[in-house]
Amino acid sequence: MKKNVLALSIAAMIGGFAGAASAQTFTAPTATKFEQSEGGVGHILVVPYFTTQNDNMSVFHVVNTDTTNGKALKVRFRGAANSDDILDFTVFLSPYDVWTGSVQADANGSYFMTADNSCTYPNIHGQKVSFVQDRLANGWTAEKRVNNTKEGYVEILNMADVKPGSDLFKTIKHAANGAPACADSVLERTLAINPTTEGAAATLGYDTPTGQLTGDWYILNVAQTTTFSGAATAIKAVDDAGANARGKFVAFPQDNQSTGLNNDLYTADPLFKTTGAVFADNSPAVNLVAAVNYDFPDLSTPYLTSTATPEEQASLLTQAVANTGVSNQFATDTLIQAKTDWVLSMPTRRYSVGANYAATDAKQYRVFNPLVVTAGGARFFDAGSTTVDTDGNICVTTTSNTFYDREESSVRNGAVISPGTAKIISLCGEVNVLAFKDTGTSVLGATVARQTAAVTYENGWGQVNYTRPLPVVGSSFIKLTNSGGAANGFSGTYGITWPHRFSK
Structure with a gap:
């Protein structure tokens, strides 16, 4: 990378490293x-x-x-x-x-x-x-x-x-x-x-x-x-x-x-920025969290070499991970006590939007970096595409979901999210866990950003889509129980992990 000439000169004067000229x-x-x-x-x-x-x-x-x-x-x-x-x-x-x-x-x-x-x-x-x-x-x-x-x-x-x-x-x-x-x-x-x-x-x-x-x-x-x-x-x-x-x-x-x-x-992290970050009302958000070396x-x-700014870096990285929807299988077969959790994780979302915990005005809770964008220049997250739930998690709403059984039947927007009657899945939090037909302790026991999907079918597969590309990765976690296993001296539970399939 190019040397910062001023920084090198200062470092040489104060003994930051020996022999600057021959470094x-x-x-x-x-x-x-x-x-x-x-x-x-x-x-x-x-x-x-x-x-x-x-x-x-x-x-x-x-x-x-x-x-x-x-x-x-x-x-x-x-x-x-x-x-x-x-x-x-x-x-x-x-x-x-x-x-x-x-x-x-x-x-x-x-x-x-x-x-x-x-x-x-x-x-x-x-x-x-x-x-x-x-x-x-x-x-x-x-x-x-x-x-x-x-x-x-x-x-x-x-x-x-x-x-x-x-x-x-x-x-x-x-x-x-x-x-x-x-x-x-x-x-x-x-x-x-x-x-x-x-x-x-x-x-x-x-x-x-x-x-x-x-x-x-x-x-x-x-x-x-x-x-x-x-x-x-x-x-x-x-x-x-x-x-x-x-x-x-x-x-x-x-x-x-x-x-x-x-x-x-x-950094493109909007909570660390001194310039460029904005609140949901588009007013400037300045240095909300003081960054130190370990950050x-x-x-x-x-x-x-093509990224001169962290915004360009975050944009290209998010573009590399982003997709327009994910699909996977689920199983809730009562005969084998099957249970399923889907993990939908968004590991680069923080560079587009963060939560300002110190906000006293709701309009200043969500903090955005508007320069983290898709290849076409559209923002991945903005005030119009996000909301805040009662736990303070920032949510983005998907456009549609379709769930199929194993015999070609399907229901569009058929996963009723509990509690409530909404049929569109909202991803609230950086890491979301969607538990299928399970209102108790689900496969992973998640509680931070967990929802329950009351799907119509016992077993099958589903697809979740969004209006704009989102950086979603994750897997389907399926747990099965062999009721006769433990009684006969061998393990009675099994775990299956299938990574999400996605479309760009």
């Missing part, structure tokens, strides 16, 4: 666009849903398939209601490395644990790390704040590669005993870098990111002997020819200090 540089970035990777390998991974509700635990695996370079990753957990950051940290992977971790819950909400040897910063190996509630609404009850740590989604971004031979590479490389050194003296140096100090970062061993990450997840309920699993949604940064390419270096320090930069250049990078931080 090393990165390999030039070459990526010009994003595409959703059918092969599951990419620069960005999104786990559409995690949950610790109803005694569930969620487990994640990330694989570095790059056989040469190490990887510096930002891992961020976001809440289901408004995509609030509830935990983030940095992970370093060496070539061939696999990193694993899990989310479980106690009385204080979700917590993260990893016994994996791969380096993290800060070092959280073997620790019980509680999810952070600082960005949740102060006006919520303690119970609601805890509950809002129990569901959400995960975003994983390759911020930078780590070059072989560097001190950083050597300390994250696994030794013969299977464990890297993870030397604090080396990892602490990462607190002195940001995207403008190219020389310092290159000297440390960083280079521009090449992706090559894959990810998997599973949701496990030991008591109910049920497991659901799937692959993370992968977004690949490619060049004009469609080949895997290098993105821009976007690593920030993993601390809570002010960036000292113009944050408008690094960066997010998925809107300019990553491509």
Whole structure:
């Protein structure tokens, strides 16, 4: 990426890094666009849903398939209601490395644990790390704040590669005993870098990111002997020819200090913006939440050579994920006690619209970035296409839904959403769970942004469509019970996970 000459000069004067005139540089970035990777390998991974509700635990695996370079990753957990950051940290992977971790819950909400040897910063190996509630609404009850740590989604971004031979590479490389050194003296140096100090970062061993990450997840309920699993949604940064390419270096320090930069250049998040964001009444929304280093990078931080602004970045990323509708199967067959939940997750919605919890005027609750748009220039979300429900979740209404049985019969707009009699599905929250014919504790036990669909048919499939493209990903989670299984000494419950099919 281009050097910020002023920042480099200042850094040299105050000793930000040694030898500015002879500083090393990165390999030039070459990526010009994003595409959703059918092969599951990419620069960005999104786990559409995690949950610790109803005694569930969620487990994640990330694989570095790059056989040469190490990887510096930002891992961020976001809440289901408004995509609030509830935990983030940095992970370093060496070539061939696999990193694993899990989310479980106690009385204080979700917590993260990893016994994996791969380096993290800060070092959280073997620790019980509680999810952070600082960005949740102060006006919520303690119970609601805890509950809002129990569901959400995960975003994983390759911020930078780590070059072989560097001190950083050597300390994250696994030794013969299977464990890297993870030397604090080396990892602490990462607190002195940001995207403008190219020389310092290159000297440390960083280079521009090449992706090559894959990810998997599973949701496990030991008591109910049920497991659901799937692959993370992968977004690949490619060049004009469609080949895997290098993105821009976007690593920030993993601390809570002010960036000292113009944050408008690094995020499209409307709650962080000092210019450009607007409320529902179109009045300016300015710096509603003070961003610090750990807030960066997010998925809107300019990553491509074709994105000079975070709005351009967020637009291209959302376009890569967006579709006009999803379809999947459901089963509620009473003979096998079948139950179904659909997860409809919108992992880039936060860059178009966020909730201003401090608002005293309803017109200033929804905050928009009007420059995050489709390829045709239309906004993905605006005041006219969104509403707010009684829980404070921001909703977008779908245009139609059609449900079919297994014998070709169909009912258009046949899923009556309970409570009430509305026949059009509203997606309220960043991560929505639609429970089929189940008003109790459904398959996933979701509560943050959950609805019940009283479909006419016992088994079949359905399709949900929207008026404009939306960044929806997710799966159908079907649970079955073999009533004779437990009595005969083997598992009586089974989980099936089918990813949504979609149309562009």
